[in-house]
Amino acid sequence: MGFIAWHCLIRMGFPVFMLLGGLGILLPKNGVGNVVGALGGLGVFILGATGAILAVRLLIRGFKFACPQCKGRETDFGMSQKKAMWLYCPRCGVFEESGFLKMQISHDAGEEKK
Known part of the structure; x- marks a missing residue:
């Protein structure tokens, strides 16, 4: 993954996913509210997991x-x-x-x- 791609995901994607997660909590629990919340939560989880994997790789093998x-x-x-x-x-x-x-x-x- 390139430096610019990682920069964009962290600096721009993370706030958007957090906003979607917050909206999912505030919206009524119908189809749209559930989908928005799930997208936000899934996006934050994926970014967190990717960051953890990169950190472990950096620690063990260098990156x-x-x-x-x-x-x-x-x-x-x-x-x-x-x-x-x-x-x-x-x-x-x-x-x-x-x-x-x-x-x-x-x-x-x-x-x-x-």
Whole structure:
């Protein structure tokens, strides 16, 4: 799974699934309310399970995201002091979350690894 795909799922998908789960609780318990709640709960569960699997894989075998630009796997991944995820590729530079609610990815080709 690519860094940008994981970023989008966590930063955009998780709040949407939580909202659906909340709506499922508030809506009447008929067909629509049950489906909305189930979609929200299932989405949150899948994201949580995927995150847990990635964490265990990182702990046991190490894990490298593919670079969004060159698709190379010689990357480093971490989180900065301002709580933004970053990905460093020795060929392409640093990719970091930025913007409103960290919903965008900025690229700095000249920056060194943090």
